[in-house]
Amino acid sequence: MESEQLFHRGYYRNSYNSITSASSDEELLDGAGVIMDFQTSEDDNLLDGDASIGTHYTMTNGGSINSSTHLLDLLDEPIPGVGTYDDFHTIDWVREKCKDRERHRRINSKKKESAWEMTKSLYDAWSGWLVVTLTGLASGALAGLIDIAADWMTDLKEGICLSALWFNHEQCCWGSNETTFEERDKCPQWKTWAELIIGQAEGPGSYIMNYIMYIFWALSFAFLAVSLVKVFAPYACGSGIPEIKTILSGFIIRGYLGKWTLMIKTITLVLAVASGLSLGKEGPLVHVACCCGNIFSYLFPKYSTNEAKKREVLSAASAAGVSVAFGAPIGGVLFSLEEVSYYFPLKTLWRSFFAALVAAFVLRSINPFGNSRLVLFYVEYHTPWYLFELLPFILLGVFGGLWGAFFIRANIAWCRRRKLTKFGKYPVLEVIIVAAITAVIAFPNPYTRLNTSELIKELFTDCGPLESSSLCDYRNDMNASKIVDDIPDRPAGTGVYSAIWQLCLALIFKIIMTVFTFGIKVPSGLFIPSMLAYYHHDWFIFKEWCEVGADCITPGLYAMVGAAACLGGVTRMTVSLVVIVFELTGGLEYIVPLMAAVMTSKWVGDAFGREGIYEAHIRLNGYPFLDAKEEFTHTTLAADVMRPRRSDPPLAVLTQDNMTVEDIENLINETSYNGFPVIMSKESQRLVGFALRRDLTIAIESARKKQEGIVGSSRVCFAQHTPSLPAESPRPLKLRSILDMSPFTVTDHTPMEIVVDIFRKLGLRQCLVTHNGRLLGIITKKDILRHMAQTANQDPASIMFN
Numbered sequence: 106m107e108s109e110q111l112f113h114r115g116y117y118r119n120s121y122n123s124i125t126s127a128s129s130d131e132e133l134l135d136g137a138g139v140i141m142d143f144q145t146s147e148d149d150n151l152l153d154g155d156a157s158i159g160t161h162y163t164m165t166n167g168g169s170i171n172s173s174t175h176l177l178d179l180l181d182e183p184i185p186g187v188g189t190y191d192d193f194h195t196i197d198w199v200r201e202k203c204k205d206r207e208r209h210r211r212i213n214s215k216k217k218e219s220a221w222e223m224t225k226s227l228y229d230a231w232s233g234w235l236v237v238t239l240t241g242l243a244s245g246a247l248a249g250l251i252d253i254a255a256d257w258m259t260d261l262k263e264g265i266c267l268s269a270l271w272f273n274h275e276q277c278c279w280g281s282n283e284t285t286f287e288e289r290d291k292c293p294q295w296k297t298w299a300e301l302i303i304g305q306a307e308g309p310g311s312y313i314m315n316y317i318m319y320i321f322w323a324l325s326f327a328f329l330a331v332s333l334v335k336v337f338a339p340y341a342c343g344s345g346i347p348e349i350k351t352i353l354s355g356f357i358i359r360g361y362l363g364k365w366t367l368m369i370k371t372i373t374l375v376l377a378v379a380s381g382l383s384l385g386k387e388g389p390l391v392h393v394a395c396c397c398g399n400i401f402s403y404l405f406p407k408y409s410t411n412e413a414k415k416r417e418v419l420s421a422a423s424a425a426g427v428s429v430a431f432g433a434p435i436g437g438v439l440f441s442l443e444e445v446s447y448y449f450p451l452k453t454l455w456r457s458f459f460a461a462l463v464a465a466f467v468l469r470s471i472n473p474f475g476n477s478r479l480v481l482f483y484v485e486y487h488t489p490w491y492l493f494e495l496l497p498f499i500l501l502g503v504f505g506g507l508w509g510a511f512f513i514r515a516n517i518a519w520c521r522r523r524k525l526t527k528f529g530k531y532p533v534l535e536v537i538i539v540a541a542i543t544a545v546i547a548f549p550n551p552y553t554r555l556n557t558s559e560l561i562k563e564l565f566t567d568c569g570p571l572e573s574s575s576l577c578d579y580r581n582d583m584n585a586s587k588i589v590d591d592i593p594d595r596p597a598g599t600g601v602y603s604a605i606w607q608l609c610l611a612l613i614f615k616i617i618m619t620v621f622t623f624g625i626k627v628p629s630g631l632f633i634p635s636m637l638a639y640y641h642h643d644w645f646i647f648k649e650w651c652e653v654g655a656d657c658i659t660p661g662l663y664a665m666v667g668a669a670a671c672l673g674g675v676t677r678m679t680v681s682l683v684v685i686v687f688e689l690t691g692g693l694e695y696i697v698p699l700m701a702a703v704m705t706s707k708w709v710g711d712a713f714g715r716e717g718i719y720e721a722h723i724r725l726n727g728y729p730f731l732d733a734k735e736e737f738t739h740t741t742l743a744a745d746v747m748r749p750r751r752s753d754p755p756l757a758v759l760t761q762d763n764m765t766v767e768d769i770e771n772l773i774n775e776t777s778y779n780g781f782p783v784i785m786s787k788e789s790q791r792l793v794g795f796a797l798r799r800d801l802t803i804a805i806e807s808a809r810k811k812q813e814g815i816v817g818s819s820r821v822c823f824a825q826h827t828p829s830l831p832a833e834s835p836r837p838l839k840l841r842s843i844l845d846m847s848p849f850t851v852t853d854h855t856p857m858e859i860v861v862d863i864f865r866k867l868g869l870r871q872c873l874v875t876h877n878g879r880l881l882g883i884i885t886k887k888d889i890l891r892h893m894a895q896t897a898n899q900d901p902a903s904i905m906f907n
Contacts, residue, residue, distance in 0.1 A: 190412065191799075192359040195729070195886070198448070198868035201413035208407070232405040233452070236398070237421045237460040243397040244422065244460075245467025248390055248429035251375055252473035255386065258379030259556045262322040263315065264297040276475070319554075320544045323380045327540035330376035330627045331533050338369035342532075342626040345370075345392025347722040349423060350445045351730050352395075353416050355868055362399035362419070370396065374628040378556060380540050381547055383618040385557045388630030391426030391445075394464070398422030413448070420446040421457040427685070428461035429468045432479025436685030437461040443681045444719070447733065448868075480558070480689065488659045490698055501663065502670045502702035506709025508616070509674020513714065515620045517721050523624070524725075532626035539625060543618055552604075552611040560611075564664040624722070631675060631718070665690060666702045674706040677717035729886055737861045739896045744853035746860075746892045747874040747882035756882060759783045761793050762824045766805060766838060767817035773798060782873055782880055783823050783844060790879040793823060795848035796840070804843050812836070850875050851884075861889055 190196055216226035257273045266277035278292035298318035299311035334341050340348075340361045348361055360366060374389045398418045402408035408415045423445050427437035438457045442449055468479050523529040547553035552560060623629055669686045673679065683699045715734065716724070723730050749756050757772060759781045772781070779798045785791040808815045814836035821838050822828065830837060849872040851860060863869060864886060871885040894900070 190357045192357060194357050195870050196355045196357065196412040197870070198355060198413055201411050205407075205411050205414055208411075229407055232407050233417070233456055234459065236401050236405055236408060236418055237425075237456045238463055239401045239404075240394065240398040240418065240422045241425045241460040241463025242467055243401070244390075244394040244425040245429055245464040246471070247371055247393055247397070248464070249468050249471030249473045251371060251378075251386060251390070251393075253471075254375040255378040255556070256473070258326065258375060259381075261379070262319050262381070264295055265301070266295055268294040316548050319548050320541065323540055323544035324537060326376045326380035327382065327536050327627065328533070330373040330380065331536040331625075333369050333373050333376075334626055334628075335532060338366045339626075340366045341370040341373055341628060343624060343628070344388035344630050344719075344722075345395070345628075346388050346445065347719045347726065347728070349392060349395050349419070350719060351723060351728040353419055353423075353445055354447050354730055355412075355416070356728065356730070357412070362396045364396075364400055367393060367396035367400065370628055377627040377629060380544075381554070381556065382540055382543055382625075382627070382629070383615050383622045384628075385630035386628075387427070387430035389628040390430040390630075391423050392628075394422045394426030394429070395419050398425075398460075416448060417450070417453045417456070420449060420453050421460040424457035425460040425464035427681075428464045429479065431685045431689060432465065432468075433685040433688035434458070434461035434465045436681055436688050437464075439681035439684050440678070444676070444678055488662075489694060490659075490662065494698065495701060497663065498666055498698045498702045499705050501667045502673075502705025503709050505667065505670025505672075505674035505702065505706035506712075507674070508671050509677070509706060509710040509718075510713035512616075512620060512675050513710075513716065513718050513721050516623055516718065517725055519621060520624045520722070520725055536625050536627055539618070539621055543622075546614055546618075550607050550611055550614070552607050553614055561664075561668065564608075564661065564668075623718075631672065662695060662698070666695075666698050669699055670702040670706040673703040674710045675718050677707055677710060677715075679703055679707055729890065731861070731865050731886065731889070733865055735893070737858050737893065737896075739857065741857045741892070741896075742853065743851050743855040743857060743860055743874050743884060744881070746857055746888050747853070747884045748888060749882055756880070757781055758787075758880070759796060759821075759823070760787060761785050762820065762822045762828050764821050765817065766815065766819045766821055769801060769821055770805065770817070773802060780871070782848070782883065784880055792848075792850065792873060792875060792878065792880045794844040794846045795873070796823070796844050800843040801840070804840055805838070808838050812838075848873050852876060853881055857889075857892065860884060861893075864889060 212222075212226050212229055215222045217223070257271065260274040263274070266272040266274070269277065274295055277295045297306065297311070297315055299314040300306050302318075303310055303314055305311040305314075338360075340358070340363075348358060352358055352361065370389060370393055374386055374393070377384060378386050398421065399415070402415050402418045408418055420441050424434075424437040424441040427440045428434040431437075435458075438454065438461055441457050442454070446453070465479055469477075474480070523535075528535065552563070555563065619631070623631060665686060669682055673682050676682070683696065683703055686699055687693070687696055720730075720732055720734075723732075757776050757778055759769065759772070761783060763786070781796055781798070781801075783793045783796055785793055805815075815838055816835050819835045819838050820828075820830060821840055823841050823844050825841060827837050827839065849863070849867070849869055851863075851872055851874060853874050853876045860872070863872070869886070871883055873880060874882045874884060
């Protein structure tokens with residue numbers, strides 16, 4: 106039998122009928138005596154051992170946990186190391202929830218004893234709000250710092266402000282009296298590198314020098330970013346959202362949300378954005394916020410000692426991350442609910458909302474862009490949309506879905522090639538090459554030279570009398586009696602046509618480069634391709650709808666809807682994405698166009714594959730993750746999936762009272778399983794319980810140190826009463842306290858559709874398969890993932906946990 110990670114407490118069912126008789130998921134959970142709706146993931150195949158504690162809770166159908174049983178009742182006192190988890194292992198959701206209930210009962214029972222106990226009770230009750238407040242404060246402050254530093258370093262590629270080195274280009278010219286309306290970005294205080302080095306502001310020499318310095322700074326920033334990631338915090342690379350989804354489902358990745366990762370991710374995110382790479386900072390900001398939540402949770406025992414409770418803080422932190430990334434607090438809460446969280450109780454919803462509120466308030470107080478907004482590209486449209494525009498909106502949705510499907514396949518194919526070839530062994534070289542190609546091609550085109558936020562702002566902003574962009578280069582009739590902005594039928598100038606060509610080239614460039622950039626070893630979020638709309642009132646479609654002299658369509662609105670459709674096609678988000686974009690524009694009027702485009706992009710994308718980019722990267726990296734969105738429709742039974750199979754060796758088990766310490770130590774040394782079913786005897790095969798490998802090891806080591814007479818030939822007893830032994834035999838070792846007396850069991854005829862649903866809803870790591878009370882085998886999370894891969898005509902070995 107292959108090495109399986111056999112962890113998880115389950116619930117004992119008197120019969121399989123108790124499962125099938127439930128008419129809904131809620132009834133199934135209520136029948137289990139649990140109020141949880143979560144997933145977990147199986148442990149990594151490459152690492153053995155688990156740091157889990159032997160829980161002991163008795164449960165019947167619709168029953169409750171026996172409060173007289175102590176979770177940490179191991180050899181009369183807790184042992185150091187018990188109750189923690191090893192790296193790349195899955196938490197025991199049920200045990201963590203039981204442990205939290207016992208802690209809560211203990212605090213409530215003592216709070217009336219003294220004023221100090223009452224104070225501790227109040228502190229415990231308020232610790233959840235305190236930790237999300239600290240998380241929101243830190244997330245907002247770091248987001249403001251990242252925005253300010255990224256803007257300054259982006260402008261550093263083009264020049265420097267001599268009067269105040271810490272000013273970016275725009276701030277440098279704020280106080281100048283020598284700027285003109287047409288050239289508002291030029292002032293004596295701001296010097297380009299060509300002016301500083303060769304003393305020329307115009308001409309071919311100036312252009313070439315600025316070109317060289319642009320490439321130099323881009324390569325310097327990219328090299329510094331990838332070097333810091335490689336040396337100090339390898340987990341700081343990438344978006345972080347696939348790993349956060351996996352962590353929130355119950356998986357342990359030590360260091361992924363640690364202080365080093367936070368520090369390096371914050372610094373390298375600034376460098377990566379400033380280098381001009383085709384990436385965004387929105388995804389990494391979620392990772393940064395979750396790092397803050399993880400670090401602050403260690404200040405409160407309620408969260409530091411309970412992995413399930415800690416994940417409630419991380420859900421709130423992810424909401425705060427999206428809140429500061431897009432300036433959308435409500436969208437952040439919905440993102441956490443829709444995209445990353447799998448255990449999301451009502452109190453977590455409130456705390457997520459509060460964390461997003463605090464983070465947005467702090468960022469607004471910092472005002473990093475000087476526009477009193479949370480993001481650089483905040484826009485506000487007032488022109489109504491017309492019914493005929495639904496058609497182009499839906500077409501944008503189709504484009505977004507096609508782009509999403511193409512991007513996912515192309516990016517995953519490239520990332521898989523990177524993993525399987527020698528190219529993946531040289532991450533620094535890859536980043537340098539991608540940064541060099543990006544810089545060389547980006548500089549000549551003013552739209553690719555802009556960073557992501559500035560480009561989106563340029564495309565989202567509607568044309569007005571104060572706009573100097575070439576996109577607004579319409580010919581003005583100076584003899585007109587109306588204000589310039591009230592004449593929408595002006596003919597397009599040469600700047601509009603050249604801008605459209607430049608934008609088309611920028612779109613193609615961004616599409617290609619984003620495929621190769623997302624996944625390299627620097628912090629990288631998803632760039633949002635935006636669409637440009639251009640129309641004329643004489644075109645056929647507008648003749649029936651548009652009055653001459655009246656505004657008809659808003660080009661910036663098409664850019665916004667196109668951006669939402671593309672992001673929806675890549676991530677397959679729906680509700681949260683619409684709310685995020687709605688909060689960006691500040692208008693309810695465009696909810697219907699956004700919904701139409703986003704839903705269309707999702708449907709078109711789903712036609713080519715149901716996975717979003719984050720789920721695809723989870724599968725590529727082999728994280729043990731059961732996606733709730735996947736449907737299991739095959740008619741196999743538990744007996745078809747369980748191990749051991751007919752060709753496998755028999756299941757490794759412990760007997761109730763006729764094995765010695767030496768026998769158990771040999772079994773542990775000879776196998777790599779993380780748990781063993783305990784049966785009455787080899788002959789009866791009647792199930793008694795389940796014992797974890799780590800618990801056995803800790804208990805035996807502790808007994809040898811603390812109890813006299815425990816030797817290799819000592820009998821190990823899992824039964825309630827020790828069997829009679831000869832007088833000369835050594836002292837027996839009682840290990841009933843580490844035995845899980847209620848492992849989750851199903852019969853061999855249980856449909857796998859129900860087994861998969863139980864694993865998802867209860868967060869199981871394994872369940873035992875019985876027939877008439879006799880143990881037949883075991884089903885682990887890995888077995889389910891392998892089986893689902895086989896039913897989808899995939900190679901099971903290709904999806905396993907790299």
